[in-house]
Amino acid sequence: MKDNSLKVGSNEMELVDFRILKAENGEVYEGIYGINVSKVREIIRIPDLTELPGTPEFIEGIFDLRGVVIPVVNLAKWMGITGPEDIEKTSRVIITEFNNVLIGFIVHEARRIRRINWSDIEPANFVSNANSLDGSKITGVTKIEGDNVLLILDLESVVQDLGLYKPDIENIPEALDNFAGLALVLDDSSTARKIVKDALEKMGFNVVEAMDGQEGLEKLDDLYDMYKDDLVNQLKIIISDVEMPRMDGFHFAVNVKEDERFKTIPIVFNSSISDHFSEDRGKNAGGEAYLVKFEASSFYDEVARVIRAHMN
16 A cells, blocks of 8 residues: 655645445435545455454454454444444445554545645644544544545544553653753644653653644744754754644755754654654655654653764
8 A cells, every 4th residue: 555656745645535424314414534545554445353252342253364363343333423324335444553453444435546745734723524423533623625624533542542542651751851841742733742851851851742744844033043053952852743733744854954054953853653754754855753643752762862872
């Protein structure tokens, strides 16, 4: 599924366009959703599933995919949506990998791959056509043909609901003397920002937050106005997500590394995308490290390594 043609700093992403259909009062309504291709392993027909007793209703079961046991989530059920009776004919399972977890999601239709510029994706401050879906589960919205709106779904929240992803922030070591100063954190998820912020504060940093790459550049300008050329001594590290509306992490990093005021400030990517291609793109964009969310020990070790290397 992965397309290696996207250039570093292009501020583009590719989405798998999929549909969830809702049957209500004799009518069928179509919800249009997307997931980053970088998180998609493959798309298959619904396999024979083994049910798991005692699990939530939206977990349809598990199956063996080439030696790997994968849980399968019925996305419509998780969203509280009742689909048409004959929907299994077109339904597919999107096999995803993020946070180093493989999980399948049943969708009613998988349509196409779309290439979209992050600048055309707006933060999901409000969602008007997500039916019963909690708006916090939407990370961005973008218009497509026919004045329709595509919603970028936060499938990581499903993994959290399943208990497969529990940040172990309590394992972050206490602050060390050489870990002081500022850290800039970029992430469109308030939950993810809090996890990283808490970890960095425990390490001894004062944290500045931004919701996306565009706001991250604005915060850097503000910090430069405050500290001038001494900013490179004050701002010890930048921790950036990759997938963010308006400007993604790679495009942000390219802008930072091309700016004489900021180019020596180390950047660590912290993303749920766990493929090697994204890790290579992170390095090509100027990142000093690429982490998969969120393992406290590896987070601490890599951040400490990057800072110490920068200090030397």
